Amino acid sequence: MTETKSMKEITQEAWNKRPLIISGPCSAETEEQVMETAVQLQRTGKVDVMRAGIWKPRTRPGSFEGIGTKGLPWLQKAKKLTGIPVAIEVATAKQVEDALHFEVDILWIGARTTVNPFSVQEVADALRGVDVPVLIKNPINPDLELWIGAVERVAKAGIRQIGLIHRGFSSYGNTEYRNAPMWHLAIEMKRRHPNMLFINDPSHICGRRDILLDVAQTAIDLDFDGLMIETHVDPDKAWSDAKQQITPEKLGELLNSIRWRKEDVASEEYHTALEKLRQQINQLDDELMQIIGERMKISEKIGKYKKENNITILQTNRWNAILERAFKKGDKLGLSKEFITKYFDAVHMESINHQNQIMNS
Secondary structure (H helix, E strand, C coil), rough: CCCCCHHHHHHHHHHCCEEEEEEEEECCCCCCHHHHHHHHHHHHHCECCCCCCCCCCCCCCCCCCCCCHHHHHHHHHHHHHCCCCCECCCHHHEHHHHHECCCCCEEEEHHHHHHHHHHHHHHHHHHCCCCCCEEEEECCCCCCCHHHHHHHHHHHHCCCCCEEEEEECCCCCCCCCCCECCHHHHCCCCCCCCEEEEECCCCHHHCHHHHHHHHHHHHCCCCCCCEEEEECCCHHHHCCCCCEEHHHHHHHHHHHCCCCCCCCCCCCCHHHHHHHHHHHHHHHHHHHHHHHHHHHHHHHHCCCCCHHCCCCCEEEEEEEEHHHHHHHHHHCCCCHHHHHHHHHHHHHHHHHHHHHHHHHC
């Protein structure tokens, strides 16, 4: 006789699985919609956890703000029918209490909550003494310290299983994405928490379904541990975020289209070749640091001349000339204008700092 696994054991297996796939509607709307979505997700054979929005923090009043607590029994029923664990977002102590009462398996803290330490602390306090996995989305604004602070608050509450969700950041004037991915911030967060579950949310990054695959593939190429993708049985009629949702069937097709990569391979030839190339990179990095150090020494000499002649540190025409020259050179070397701009901005600011010390010493 086969031993039946408890839902806690199934949830633990899902949490440890790579890649971890979480999917479901942006919002639970009706019992029928939740149940049909659950059944269709089960048919894909690819979804480890079903998500659904119960309470929806909206920017402006009057928008659909979630079905509320009455939707939680629907998730209980869907879980019983499919055997798939369920996850929801919580933002207050009462929401945590209700979620736990209806045996929600995984909780997540949303971007609008992560941005507010008082709200995170309220949720953390409500979680004390509870054994439930918690995912934490990045804050709306690009601030790693807020994200890290949320992790620390939840950890201090005694939660042992904490994961991260990268859902992109608000960026004024950005048009390509709903929330700019700012991959460098996600990479830095992953560097600081290398052993923590880290998944990507293409739905909220994209804001539209036609570019989901590109973002999902980028996340997998960057060694994310999984994906959270919103699905709906009839996306165009969804009560919230219709443009970014896809059907469970399309989800299956999307996941089949991803080229799943691994972090390492047991091949001596591969490791030997990679080590040689990495040594070359280390050598070049050392040389770059040496050259930048020499550049700063020259900047300090220039600073002395400026100080003696009472000249401002910033010389706009000279800076524009440096950038223009760098763009032309970089283009020939296959370097993007975006990289050149960021690199020279950093070098320029360091140069200004060195000259400022000279000017005010």
